[in-house]
Amino acid sequence: MTSSSYHLKDNPSGFPYKFFQTHIKDGFPDVIYHWHPELEIIFVEKGSARFHINYEIFNSQPGDLIFIQPTSMHSIHPIDQEEHISQTFKIHLDNLGRSTIEQFSQRYLQPLHNGHFELLSRIQPHMEGYQEIKNLVQAIFKLCHDQPLYYDILLKAKLHELLYLLYSKRYVVRHYTDDVYRKYEKLKDLIAYLNQHYMEPLTIDFLADYFGYSRAHFMTIFKQHTGSSCLDFLLQLRLSKACEALVQTDQSIAQITESIGFKNQANFNRQFKQRYQMTPLQYRKQFTDKD
Template sequence: MAISLSLDQKEKAKHGEQLFPLQCYVTNLSATCPAVTAHWHDEAEFTMITNGGCTYQIQLCPYSADAGDLIFVPPLVLHSIHADTDPVMTSETYVFHMNYLGMGNADICAVKYLAPLAMQKLIPPYIIKKEHPIYGDALSIFQRLSQLYHSKSIGYELKIKSLLLELIALLLPFCQEDSAFSQLSNEHTSKLKAVLEFIEHHYAEPLSIADLASICCFSEYHFMRFFKKYMGESAMEYVRNIRLEKAAELFEQGAESSLEVSLSCGFNNLSYFHREFKKKYGMTPGTFQRKINI
């Protein structure tokens, strides 16, 4: 089953099962829901853009991606997606834990390749475009992976595992050592992660720029410029969007009272909540509820 990621905070999601930690997701981004906010998780992900275009921001760097492009995001890497709103951007993603490939084993494959990749000691090419030397082989792997996942023929789990190992072997000659990356960039990534994690846990509480700036040990002015540079929106816009996405999730889970939802998501003014919800989703909370209950 393919699961929509458009409203999910992926770091909270459970990807697959304990014995088969792999899950397929289909993401649809449009003018109504134009972004997957910055997040990270313990798993790696392998994606193909199937329609439209978008910008991935991976470890604070922007990468343009178009239909047909492939994206590989290693574990623990901060990333977000901002779509071109016309046409709708659609992608198919396979999220998997590296332990599925044997990262926890005491063998040369785990020690020399899988663990360094998972720990960001080896940095792969994140975007694989048609002109990349491995594009043809990587595309073939993705297509076979998708066919196996959806057909679930006998032994498909074993075949998928072999395909993902083949993908990593393809990427290895193009990986860079960690030393090639700026210490400042790593430092900024860590600070941004800390801020996003704090917001994730405290979005329902009153939050100020001073609160968030203190996490980074920045002045408020420096923090506002820092956040806007890497996230493409102000910190307070980001907080508002997180609150609105959490509200949409509550409605999807069966919540009925707009007042209770607004308060539990950090909105103290019901009319303001209704106005911002409509601005983001193109409909009032009541219309949103009716649509998801059809």
């Protein structure tokens, strides 16, 4: 079960961020392919999980520093029943000056945000500058946790120092080719389409034709870049929407089943229990204390 302790401050400086711990246990949670506009920094404390970040796939190791740049597609999958504990910090680059129209932003922040520069996904203990970068990341995490007086001033300074280290150690140097950029923009369009139309009776043939692929090529590309088949992804997406509805609404199980695109109540119950090891009603009770 995900364990997240947020340290969010709507403070006068207007410097919002997210800081939380993620705990993968007993094969859950399984974070499906998605993206967001924030820079994400992850430190792996324990165990291993399978990360898909754009075209790269790797099994994390304790001590890994993982960087997910803004709008990069990524997923995090459990490895069998292995436990995985990590700390995560997320911030929008606008809060480091990206939205300011001046030379610093144009040279360093804009290319990192829009994908014209590629940020290395993983820095490991044997790599150059690891200890220096790790110490800085841990100092950032400690500031977020302790929040001493005027900590946001120091936090912003340390984030700029982190960017300096990533650039100076050559961990932000490569450029995406136009061909790679187009492929990932198209894949983003596909994932966005699934998020908007998951409740509809979608088929592989329809999706492949809609996005201009042959059926076989569509299935290969999707599996290669997301780590799951399109149908498995769609199932995970529907079940995650069901979880949201169970916790956030008073809809009946039958209403939720229909709203997320399942046509058969028994199939929904079976798929839900297989994934979460509990029934939908048990899930609702556990997270809302509803009878």
